[in-house]
Amino acid sequence: MTRRQCTGEYKVKPIKKKVRDLLGYPYPTRVPKGIFVEQWIGISTDEFHRAKDADVQYMRNVHPLIEMNWSRSDCVDYLSSLGLADTPKSSCLGCPFHGNFQWRHIRDNSPAEWEDVVKFDAAIRKGNARANATGNVLLGEAFLHRSRVPLDQAPIDHVTAAERAALGEEAAAELEQGVANGCSPWTCRSEVEAVQAEFGLTA
Ligand code: SF4
Incomplete structure (x- = not known):
């Protein structure tokens, strides 16, 4: 991240x-x-x-x-x-906290939006001038999908055996479902403590 x-x-x-x-x-x-x-x-x-x-x-x-x-x-x-049980979590289209489920939903239901997020994923490849966690230039490349593969080629149809073995069950479940919380301007899922709690990450 x-x-x-x-x-x-x-x-x-x-x-x-x-x-x-x-x-x-x-x-x-x-x-x-x-x-x-x-x-x-x-x-x-x-x-x-x-x-x-x-x-x-x-x-x-x-x-x-x-x-x-x-x-x-x-x-x-x-x-x-109200018959709205499948209301999705609120979030941006191109959110790096999406799981495979959300990516498939966009790909399979909204072709124009899928095209948009694929372009967005390509556009962030070099990050920005202060992109990494310490505020310096990104030395590697940025991807929206955790596999670090361009979104239109990323393994979003299911969690692969290799991913499951590398991540463990809990993180593999998050890779499939995304983070539990939705996101709003005032409750951003990218807040550090929320991310750490959800993904078990260190800062
Ligand atoms: S963390 Fe929130 S604001 Fe950032 S891309 Fe995801 S949904 Fe959008």
Whole structure:
């Protein structure tokens, strides 16, 4: 795993820009005190520790699921009651935390999106100027799939025997299913402690 600025660059910055535009105070105009948007964030009680105040005074965070005392399973039950039991985890299309299942789902159901993620995978091969964990140039190559094979050639149809032998059962299960948590701008699955907990990685 390398450094990732995905949530900050692709989600948080665009949201703040849009909020400022909606309020009528685009950057760098100062937003007057007392002018703010209320932002509803769907963190359930399982992840209450991730519920935080906004870091700017023109946004105020509200966590309705926590106020209702709803856990992840309460949400699943509710969605199931509406016939939406197969609602996928929220995440970006080209997320490096996808498992084979998510990659197959994109490939088999959304050809245009599959083309998009294959191109994205090719585009990140050299990373960026501060790509590795210490903020230096990436010496190797970056891939979205854990096999470190271009996505359109990666073994996503099943976990291979070699992968299972190398990874062990638990990591092999994650290779198939991806990380358990979804991802939102305010509960990013790339947060270090979350990744370490989910993948058993060291920093
Ligand atoms: S889903 Fe989250 S961790 Fe994955 S690429 Fe998007 S912001 Fe990053």
